[in-house]
Amino acid sequence: MLKDIQVTGQKDTRSGFGDGIVEVARKNSDVVALTADLAGSLKLGQFIKEFPERFFQCGIGEANMIGIGAGLTIGGKIPYTTTFANFSTGRVYDQIRQSVLQRKRSEAIQIYVTNLRDKMQKDGKIRMNDKELQRLSAATAGS
Numbered sequence: 001m002l003k004d005i006q007v008t009g010q011k012d013t014r015s016g017f018g019d020g021i022v023e024v025a026r027k028n029s030d031v032v033a034l035t036a037d038l039a040g041s042l043k044l045g046q047f048i049k050e051f052p053e054r055f056f057q058c059g060i061g062e063a064n065m066i067g068i069g070a071g072l073t074i075g076g077k078i079p080y081t082t083t084f085a086n087f088s089t090g091r092v093y094d095q096i097r098q099s100v101l102q103r104k105r106s107e108a109i110q111i112y113v114t115n116l117r118d119k120m121q122k123d124g125k126i127r128m129n130d131k132e133l134q135r136l137s138a139a140t141a142g143s
Helices: 013-027 045-050 062-074 093-100 130-140
Strands: 031-035 055-057 078-084 110-114
Touching (some): 013 031, 013 045, 062 078, 062 093
Parallel strands (some): 031 055, 031 078, 078 110
16 A cells, blocks of 8 residues: 555655645545644645535534534435644543444444644644644544
């Protein structure tokens, strides 16, 4: 699988995600994208342009976004939730533990996070670190 990936040049991870989700969505009509008021930061513009009916802007409501994503899996959708790392683990831990990890593997929700670590982005400086992913890893260890 990894050998099939073609390197086309260097780009930031957010742009890579934006391009990648469009590519996946072109191949699978069940792919949907959800974001918590970060469509621009997470490079979802092309996805929104091509698939406006498959895009869900959840506002500043990360917990709701995860719940909506979990619900969409019931109808066979493949949701990709997108936000900054600390908002996709800390604020929504209960939703991940109760709604996402209880799902069957066929009802998987994809959680994409960005701005991990203590880096200055155009979006501003937000303190996040590896503990965010450690917390999520601990929650998923038994699932």
